Every structure is written in C-alpha cells, then in structure tokens.
Amino acid sequence: MRSFGIISSIVALVDRLRSDERGAVSVIMGVLIIPLVGALAVGFEVSNWFLTTRGMQNAADTAAIAAATNAGANYAVEAKAVAAQYGFIDGTNNISIAVSNTAACPNGTNTCYSVSITGFVPLLLSQVVGFRGDTTLNGALQKRISSVAVATPATQPQNLCMLALAGSGVAQGIRTNGAPVANMNGCNVMSNTGAQCNGSNLGAGFGFAHGTSSNCGVTPVSNVPVVTDPYASLAVNIPRYSSSPCTAANSYQETSHGNSYSVDSHNQLSGSLNLSGSTNSISNNFLCGDQLLTADTVINTNGGPAVLVIENGQLDLNGHTLRTSTGSAVTLVFSGTSGAYKHAPTDNTNGSGGVLDIAGPKTGPWSGVAIYQDPSLTSGLDVAAAGNSPTWRISGLVYMPHASVTLKGAIDKSNAGESCVVMVADNFQISGTAGILQTDIGRCAQAGLTMPNATAPSRTALVQ
Template identity: 70%
Template structure:
C-alpha cells in the first residue's frame, strides 16, 4: 500500500503544471533585465547624442557665418549655450575651418562635440563601455557637423567688367538726377557716385564704393557671363562682304554710299543676315522677321547711324543686332546718331529663344576699338528689351534706357565701364520679365548666410 501511494504521488506530481511559469521566469529574469537595461540605456544615449548633434549643428553654422579669426570662439560659445562646455566634465568641443566640403575643397567649418556618460544597467549583460573615468565605467558619445558659407544670388541690370583696368567701372559726371530705378549693379573695380545714390538698389564693387546705392563690397570680380555667345557669330568669310563703305563728313552731316542707306521696311530671314560697313538711316526703318521667328542682323565693320530716324522691330518681330568684323582699321562697331538735329530712336525687342535668346545688341568681344557709345538714352533714345552687351566699350548714359515698345520690362547693360550723366539710367527692370524675355541675368552674390553640409 505505501508503495502504491508513493507511485500515485509521483504520478500526480508529474502531471501537476502549477509553478511552471515561475521556474521559466527564474531562468529568463536575468536576460530580460539585461535587455530592458540595454534598451533603456541606448535610449538615454540617443537623447544625449541628439542634444550633442543639435549643439554641433548650431555651432558649425555660427562658425561659418562668423567667418573671422575668432570663428572657433563663436562656435564654442554656441555649444556652451546647449550645455556642452569645452574641457569641462570630460566634454571636448573641436572646431576647424579646414574641413572637407562636398565639392572637394577644404574650406568648410566643422564642429565635433564629444563626452562621456556613466554606464547604468548595461553592465548586467557584460558591456564595459569605452573608458574608466574616476573608477566609473563610461560610454563615449559624439556628434559631428559641418557647414559652409552660403551666398544669395542677386540679379544685376548693370555690370561693368572693367577689363580695361579703368579705376571706376561705374561713375557719375556730377549729375544727381540720374536714376537707376532700384536696379542692382556691379563694378569689377570701384564705383563712384557723387551727389546722389542714383536710385540704385544694391551696388556691388570689388574696389571702393562711394555713394552708390546700398554699398556692398564683392570679391572676387565677376567673369564675363556672355563672352561664350561669341561662338554664335558667323565667320567673316561667310558674310559675302567684299568692301565696307564708311561714312564721310558732308557739310554738317554725314553720308555713305547709297547701297548703305536704309529707309522703310527691312525684312530679315530667320537666322543670320548681313550688312557690310556703315549703315545710315535716311528714314525710319522697321525690322520684320518671319512670324514666330527671330533673326540675327550682323553688321560687319560698320556702325549703325540712326541719323535722327527710328530703327525698330515691328510687333511680333525680334532681332539680335551683332557688331562684328576687324579690330582696328578705323572701323566703328556700335549704334550711334551723327545728326545735328533731334536724335533718333533705337527700339529693339530681343528674341526669347534660340542661340541669341534675350540678346538685343552684341558686340563681338574680340573688338576693343571703335566700340564706345557716348550718348545712349538721349540723342538717340534707346528703348530696348533684352541684353545690351558691349564688353570693351565705355558707355555714357545721358538719358534713361527704357523697354522696347512691344517687349518686356527687361534692360540689362554689360560694358567695360559706364558713366551716368543728366537723367541717365535704366528703367525699372523686372527679374520675372527678364525670364519671360529669355534672358538669364548676370548675378552677384550676397554673402552672410551658411548652410549645413554634414
């Protein structure tokens, strides 16, 4: 009987499952606590690292904006505001202004913030951290940020390239009535405006800048943004020009061979059209181009003398006036007006597409003589929509250059140097309308900002 009772007890014990979970929990308690400890600790590390990253980002931006000899002081001061003080509580704040940039240069600003935090419960699973500080196992945490200076592009309606070395690319002639209507300008040398700021918006200059708009020094000088268009100029051998009649003085006026006298309608073909030598208007001339198409009118070794008359594009027509030919030899390569009476009118609309998109007047950049313009805007009047490109010319504005009759409010002048006299200037130029006119305006850069690159 006792043997049977013992067997029954053992059988019931084998079938009894009460307390099984407790046994399993006993085995699992250590790894479970370990996983909870690691999860808690990793979350803690993440929060600290996130704070470090925010501090590093702000510090790198501050260093880039500072861009001075004390950029590192600026960066560490910002980091301290986030609670990360260099060489305090095992925290280091490293700052550099020679960090690698995405473009391959080493001009970026970097900030590295590093520090230690004591291990709490992760040691339960055997993690020993990265260092032993003052008898305590510690985990090293760090964050890295890099920033570079960023500049905002600003569109210009006047650019003085000053490739001739003229000391003042933009200057006045003692006439404070000149008005640029908020136009932004750039001189690759100095800018000098006496008696008035000329109504300029931002006036950039590489050298000194006195009295012109909101003055902003700019470095480096701007490269010629339109010289590349010279590749569109047809070779001289393709023009068919055999000779180049030149104007001669006749009494108080000028004359030229009858073959070079223009009046009435001038119908151009799409593409390149050529005129040889000086051209003299003996009456108003209206340029017509095929519907929906533009034309290029190349004047080879000659000037365009309005002679008191109007040269204009008809509504719906568009033209680029290109002055090309031989440098030197006494040739002139510019629009002019040699009449002694009331000046003529140059009223041109540039094409809005194609190789010459947005370009109204283009002087071949290989021409350095016979390119100056002494009275633009007043005798003759200039109403032009598009780019006026005269890279080696001295241009004197004695009146306001306005938009063409049928074109957009977009007037952009690029010359070697510009002098403003009387009420000279440029009518209001709308950046959006220049875009509609097919012209990408030249730009200068406004410094002062910064952006993160890492």
Template identity: 55%
Template sequence: MAGGEQTHAYCLLALASSGTDPGILTNGAPKADLTGCSIMSDTGMTCHGHNLNADNGDAHGTNSGCGNVQNSNVPKVADPYSSWASSIPSNTCAGNYPQEPSKKKDPALPSSNQYSGSITLPATKIICGDLQLTGNTTITSASPGSVLVIENGQLDTNGYTLQTASGSALTIIFSGTSGSYTHAPTGGGTLDIQAPTTGTWHGIAIYQDPSLTTGVDISAAGNSPTWDITGLVYLPHSSVTFSGAVNKSSNGGSCFVMVVDNITINGTGSILDRGGCTAAGLTMPSDTLTTSISLVQ
C-alpha cells in the same frame, strides 16, 4: 559685416578689363534713377553727390557712395556673354566695307546700306560697312528672331526710328576688325528693339564682338539715339557715357541689362521697366555675397 549669403542680379555690369578704376562713375547726376536695379563693377565705383538709387552697389574694389546698399570687396563677375562670339555668322564681305561719306567727293552709301520703311529680314543678314537709316524703319524678322550683323560699320539711326514689328525680334551684332571703323549705334532718333526670347541669341539685343577693342566707345547712350530696348546690350570693351533713359521696347517686355568696360552716368540716366528678363529669355549677370563681404553704410 554681412550675415548669410545673398545673390544679386545686375542690370549694369562694368567688367573693367582695361583696368579702369572706378568702373562705374557718376559726377552729380541728381536725377539719375536705377531703382530696382543692382549694379556691379569688377574694379571700384564712385558716385559723387548721388547714389543713383540703385538697390545694391557692389564693387570688387571700393564702393564710394553708389547704391542704397553699398558693398565693397565682392568677388569679380566673369564675363557671362563672351562665349556667344563663337556663334557670330561668318564675314562674307570680302574686304569691302562702304562708309558714310565724310567729304563731298566721297561716294554715297550703296542702297543695300540704307534702310527705310518696312524691311523683312531673313534669319541672318550681313551688312558690310555702315548701315544708315534714311527714314523710319520697321523690321519684320524671321522666327524666333533675325540676326543683323554689321561688319566694320556703325548703325546710324540718323534721326529716325528703327523698330521691331509686333511679333518680331532682332539681335544687332557689331563685328569686324579693330582699326578706324566705328562699331556702335550712332545718330539721333530711336532704337526700339526687342531681342529674341528663344534661339541662339535669346535675350541679346545688341552685341559687340569681344575681339573688338577700338571704335567701340559710346558717348551718348540713351540719348543719341534714344534706347527703347528689351534685352541685353553687350559692349565689353566700350567706355560708355550714359545720359538718357532706357525704356522697354514698344512690343517687348520689361528687361534691360548693359555690360560695358566702364561707364560714366550723367544727368538723368535711368533704366525703367525692369523685372521681366526671364520672360525675355535673358539670364542676368549675378554674384553671390557672403559673410566676408564688407557693407558700407
């Protein structure tokens, strides 16, 4: 049994509100490296063949092999970011959500749904439907950061880079209605964004509306597109497959936190450059472990 009381801050939290158990799963992944990162599942966690090098693996259920220190039966962590949903700007799309053409006869996306080059955003920008990059794109934001709301659409980086300019910051929000839409980043290329450090959306880089329960899964996190992100990626109902590396944004500090429903970590999954979340404006999810917690060695 553990002695005393410890507080662990998490760079990866699986809420598992779907009931998925284990909430964190890895099959092999010998090159995965979460050094300096503690992880938490509100159900169980299972790591086959490799413990991910996470500092602490904490599970409300059973921890089977995850983390250098492995803890089972810890208290659940409540969703710490759901209340931000009340601050999502109002939908002004009037039911019109252009989608990327899937057939030759489908209409092309309007120019308002295509970004390339240098883009200056106001404090709030609402995109109705899909947003596709047609070239490398640099975002200059309002102060302290811009909020880009994508209603009933995906952010397709399309092989290009979306980057916040030096001194700029961005929160990308996926909102709308559950249904046939995709509410997530897609496509190759790179997301290189820094979250605002102050203001309503401080510390939040990507936010999926917690009312969305379909079209939210991400099958190639960190790979397609590559993630160079400073801040929180909040995907509360998403089943995520994480196979790439997360680095800090080019113009931001060292902070990355991901909240998901459940996650499978494959291959070279790694989170790099941690430790600067206070400076980045983000309060990390945390849990307090007491003497009643069982340690699995």
C-alpha cells in the same frame, strides 16, 4: 383633529422638499461633465501640440542656419545632425526631415537653404469630442505636425542690371555725375574695379565693386569678388559671311560734309527692313559696312527671331527710329576686324537724336540678347551719348565688353518687349539727365535672359 395634523405635516414636508436646493449642483455637473471633459482634453492636447511644434521649429531653425553656413556638399548631413540634437532624428519615431539648397530667397533667386521637419503625435482625450486626427499609425489615431525654416547662405548671388567689366583697368568702372534720374527698381550694379556715384545712387539695391564702392546703390558694398564675363562664350554663335568677309573694298564707310553724313546708297536704310526669320530657329542676315537710316525703319522678322550682323560698320540712326515690329525679335551683332571701323549703334546728328527700339529673341542661342559686340574687337566700340543720341528703348541684354558707354538720356524697355534692360560694358559714365528706368527682374526671365550676378558676402539669417 389628528387627521388634520397629519395632513399639515405632509404639506409642510412637501413644501420643504420643494424649496430644498441641495444636490442641484450635482445634477448640473452631471449634465456638463461631458463638454467640460472635452474642453479640457482639447486644451491639454492643443498645448501639447504647440509645445512639440515649438521644439520642432527650434530644431528646424537651427538646422537651416547650419546648412546655410556649411554651404558645402554635406549641408544636408549637417542639418539632420543638428536636428537630432533636439531629439528629431530622421526616420525614427515617424519623424522625417527634408533639406534643400534650392529654396526661394527674398531676392528672387533659388539659392536659400530650407529644412522641413514632419512628425506625428498620438491622440488622447481629444477623441472624446470626435476629433479623428490626420492618419492612423499602428492602429492609433495621430495628429500630423510640421515646421519649416529657410535661411540665406553666407554668400549668395545678386542679379545685376549693370556690369562694368573694367578690363581696361579704368579706376571707376561705374561713375555718376550730376543727378541722373535713375530707377533700377532695386536691381543691382557691379564694377570689377571701383564705383563712384556723385549725385545719384542709381536707385539700385546694391552697388557692388571689387574695389571701393562709394555711394552707388542704396547699399554700397566694396571688396566683392570680380565677376567673370558671363556672355563672352556667345561669340561662338556669331555667323560669318559664307563668301568673302567685309573688307575695305566692300565696306562702305560714312563720309561727313559739315553737319551731314552720307554713305553709299547700298548702305542706306528706310521703310521696312525685312529679315529672314523662322519660328523654329534663328536666321542670320548680314550687312556690310556703315548703315545709315534715311527714314524711320521697321524690322520685320516674319514671325520668328533673327540675327542682323553688321560687319565692319556702325549703325547710324541719323535722327530716325529703328524698331522691331510687334511679334518680331532681333539680335544686332557688331563684328568684323579692329582698326578704323566703328562697331556700335550711334547717332551722328546734332541735337535731333534717333531712337533705337528693339526687342531681343526669347529663345535660341541668342536668347535675351538685343545688342552684342564681338568681344574680339578692341577699337571703334564706344558710345558717347546713349539714351539721348540715340534714345534707347531696348528689351534684353546690351553687351559691349570693351566699350566705354556714356549715358546721357533715358534707357527704357522696347515698345515691343519686356521690362528688362541689362547692360554690360567695360565702363559706364552716367551724367546729366540720364535715366535708367525700371527693370523688373522677373520680366528678364520672361525676356529669355539669364542675368549676370555678383556673389556678395552676407550673414546667414533666417528668412522664414
């Protein structure tokens, strides 16, 4: 009986031991302690990285605004001084600060100010989970952190697709009437006097004017500094006849008879106009007096760009098409002397309308220039119905600094060129169904053209 009691006691003790759960948590904690410590370590360090990066970003933001507001020769010094006030000193404690005034801006220019701050923090408990950081400094593993800020300057250039130089003193260098079908794709317009848009804002981003800008552009901006003629200096590239220039004796002028026009047979163009061109340089070609198309005409430049100088004469399309062939590029230069001569692309037909479809060269002294009127000319320059008579399909710059240009039809890119049309004249009158179709700022660079720009006042602001 006693043996039986002992056995029963042992069984009871074993049963109690089997059902006893005290100490189980210790076992579980022993198993989980390593991942828990690792998670806490990572959480602690990530929080530390975030707080340090946040402080670094605040420093970069303030420094970028300071640099853009300064906008002077010592902009970088001021930016670094501001960052130092936040505890980030260039060259100290492995901190490096880079400051630039050529950062990309939202408007496509490279005139914004950027501040980049880079530093390192040592790794602590995150090493428990095997994180090794980015580098080793002084024998310790380090994590690289950085912040970047970009700010627009207080004044910044804005690319222009239309510039009215207004040297004649006309009250409104740009004026629209009716409802022109204009889409400048956000490109901007500028008048060196006033700008008055009635019925259409031209689809331009900014409508700048030195005087008052009224309804021109999505955002009219008045009292902008005058834009100096950016292309007058190209006149030094205008070639001259090697012999005697065009004079009244050899400059054949058009004569009119009712609704028709005629000119000497020497000055009639049709079929192919083969100009000397070169893949290495621009070749010069000359025509003297008024030039009249008697049929559609294609300009071939033998695989290279060419300059076609029309001296003391106009280009009358006479209801026909003048175009550059694929792979050809030409700059039409109108030069000579002022007086009774016309110096412009015209179309004297009644209603039939010709087509001027040319692409300017992408390289060389005339890079990006499709039409150029000699700025020394003062008369015979105006165009009365551009876009309608004739239709303009042009890639590049149309430069007519003393001309009054009336737009009445569609202006579009050349079939053989880039989506880039930039017009510079004394003044523009835009009416009826005039259409200024899309100009892609990026494609102007592809066309070889450096666009004119207006310096517009603005608020310094962070853009990144």
